[in-house]
Amino acid sequence: MNKPSPIKKTGYKQLSLIKKLAILLLMVIVLFIGIGTLLQTKLEQTQSILNDLTFNTIPAMTNANQSAIKSSELLSALELLTSSNTPVERRIAEFEVNKKLNETQEQANKASYSQNEFHLLKTIQEEMNNLNRLIDTKLDVAEQITKKRKELAELKYKTDSMYKEHIGQTPLDEMQKTKWNMTFLELMMLVYEVGSTVKLNELRDIQHTIELELSHLDSISEETSPALKAQLLPLNTAIINLLIREQGLLALQENHLKMIGRARGREHFIRNLISDYSNITNQFSLNKNQYLKDKILTLSNGVYTQEAWFVGGFILLAAMICTILALYTHAIKRLRILTRRIHNMTAEPVTSHSSKDEIDELFHAFDQFSDTINTQNQRLKTLSLTDSLTNIANRRAFDQRLAYELSSDRVIQTDLSVVLIDVDFFKQYNDTYGHASGDEALQKIAMMLSHTIQSSTNMIARCGGEEFVAILPNKTAKEANLVAQHIMQAINLANIKHSMSKISDRITISLGVATRIKGEVSDIDTLMKKADIALYYSKNQGRNRATHIDDIEEVQDN
Template sequence: MNKPSSIKKTGYKQLSLIKKLAILLLMAVVLFIGVGTLLQTRLEQTQLILNDLTFNTIPAMTNANQSAIKSSELFSALELLTSSNTPVERRIAELEVNKKLNETQEQANRVNYSQNEFRLLKTIQEEMNNLNLLIDTKLDIADKITKKQKGLSELQYQADSVYKENTGQTPLEKTQKAKWKIAFLELITLAYRVEDTDRLDELKEIKHTIELKLSHLESIVEETLPTLEKQVSPLNTAITELLMSDQGLLNLQANHLKMIGRTRGREYFIRNLISDYSNVANQFSLNKNKYLKDKILALSNGVYTHETWFIGGFILLAVMICTILALYTHAIKRLRILTRKIRNMTTEPILSHSSKDEIDELFHAFDQFSDTINTQNQRLETLSLTDSLTNIANRRAFDRRLFYELSNDRTLQIDLSVVLIDVDFFKQYNDTYGHVSGDEALQKIAMMLSHTIQNSTNLIARYGGEEFVAILPNKTAKESNLVAQNIMQAIRLANIKHRMSDISDRITISIGIATRTKGESSDIDTLMKKADMALYYSKNQGRNQATHIDDIEEMKDN
């Protein structure tokens, strides 16, 4: 009776074990399917993110950067347009401007800009057209002025002919004719000054003087004999008409000066519009860059969140079946490699694989766009450290370099000099010759400074306005004084005209020098204040000279 009971119990245990194995196998299959589904979903999400970065975000960043670069190229085309002096030059410059505008418009069409940016581009186009009209008017007036100057030459020739005609003249007529000739030539000489006048107040003074000369000329004619009056009256009438009529030389020159002012004002307005558009493009690129980083961070966080669950699934699958474990381990390893690649995409290159599966293609595509991001970032970094006018380092680059030099342990073992340079009476230069000429002068000065002191260790930068600054590592006070003298000699050789300077008829500079000696600890503010004090001393002592702070301190001690 006991044996059947024992058999039933044994069968129950075997049935229970089969059920457990079946349940365990079912759980393994469900877990396998769940893990595979989750892994597939994660890969699809990664695919979607990478597709978004590949086909939307990164191209948008690239196009925005290119749009900013194209808009920057408009500056040189605009300068060429405004500096044109003949219709041919203006036409060539207009074609270049239109070409750059079209390129900028085409680049903007590839970027998902708002309507404000396109309206800004349209405004730039309209202002360019208005500027062209102003330049056409200016050139037309200039041509009329040239014709009036030729008319002056013809009148002068006619006056010479009248004066040389002596047939049948009495001594009194000759004397009166000589008096008239002198007054007429004085008026002609004064009229020739009109074209060279570049200020309206000066032109008004010349006009007043011409009116007095004309009155004087008329009074001379009234006192002459009738025969002489008949000869010279037409010439007096002709020169009065040439100078004082509505289309006379004086009014034409006044309109020409006004048109120059309007053209210059329009140019500055367009420059500001182009600068605004370039800033918008750069900001758009930065926003896309932030969006790219956020996407990568979200992808990384998602992978780390599911990492524990993945590991547990791998352990269970390894107990149930080695094949599933191998496949699963291979898949998760590939996903981790992909995640690390996304996180370090901008710093490490990825070697190409011989296989051509989907993930390898993603790796290859992401490598290319990673290089694109690095290139664009380097270009933006270069632009941010360069002065747009002089193409030398700007103040930000100078501050960064000086901070590095003063905080580096190696540089404490050498002398370090700072040279602060200021252009004398530059405000008067701008007031006299205009800001465009002022910009050209700053560019020439920057070029001379670069040729004089630039090398692999020195740095020359625009400090602000008309101020420049140089860092001279491993230069003692004596050596930096010699460099300063070379700089002043270079500026003298540049021979830039400056008739409103109080100390010279050419542009001069004042220099202040400060040196941090070997082993001495100094910060940026202290060193720059010393250089500024030396510069102030140079200015106070009459400008056009270089002063080292040590020389001032020695004089105080004595």
């Protein structure tokens, strides 16, 4: 029996080695295919997430922020419409309101809101139309009132002509003419008082007085000569018809006051609707922001799972550690960096750089998004800390600043003074000149206060209504009193007319000053209560003055 050839045996061994190498090579190929597939899948997931954020979530958040800003602008246009006093002003305000509504509608379409938001916008549009019709009717009634006054003046002219023709026919004519003229002048004064009346009960009191005067007018006419009496009685009847009959001046003024009340009520309702819409847009933005965080968290968790799989693969294929490490360094490390940057993107913007590949382009696009969101957030923060009427800080900004100044790490460093400012007899100013003029006066006062307290450390804010407050860091009681005097001088220089003030013919202010001295611990309530006590002391002492709480305590001690 022949023995097997050694060459054939060697060939068999070589074939086994080739199979082993082939199996090993196949395993390496499968590993690389698996790694490549996993990388491609994860990169596609990342690309999908970033595309969704870039083309859906980011624009939706931006449009939601824009919608909130447009709703604030719509409130300003609503104020312009409500305060219009002439048809021309009403048409201008109506154009501005429709413009802001269209812009708000466009932003809503871009943000892809639900039907509830669009239904709310439609309701706001309908209520705006109703308010516009109310204001139009109010202006028509005001025009009719003006016509009635002119007709009353023309009757006075006719009466003077009649008296002129009959003077001398009887000795009583001249005396009766004087009585008639005096009574008619009193009626005219009451008519002008009707025009400034803002309450229905006051209007009815005036109506009773007018009826008495009309009765007096009739009695005077009865005492005249028969020829003159025959001509005066129809004129007296015409005066009565102009004043107290249906569609007379008093009825028109009552209707005008009701129209004003209805317009104000509808304005408040529309304000609430706009506020609801703004809250909805803010909630929509918050939901999108949460969606963004969830996507980033999902991507981070996927990366951690992938890393664990890679560790196991490296242990099984130690012979390919260098190749796998190179692949890991080139692809996985960059993916981890990208994930960390996406996770931190909402915290601070990333400096953009020249794009070299797809990942760099994604970095650049997301940097721009981060800058846009930070800008929008800053604008919303500024709006929330600013008074919409005077464009100075509001009560919320004041509370934040004062809390900071009174914090424990700043208490022992410097003195701190607070000045509480209140406009004297401002209710009478609004009643006399109207709320629109009152708003203008507050704007002028705020401007004068801002110019007077010019410092990067000082702060002036509107606390509400006609009340303002100033924070004066590093100011002693003596320095704060000097600033208070400068404020009073500035308001006097503003020279704002106030005929109904009981102490001056111009707008004046009363001030209360309180100081937390260096090293003293005080809270907001205590310091503001002291300033409030000082303010009321100024008012009780006759207004148009400034009082420091220390001065009150010295007076009480003496």
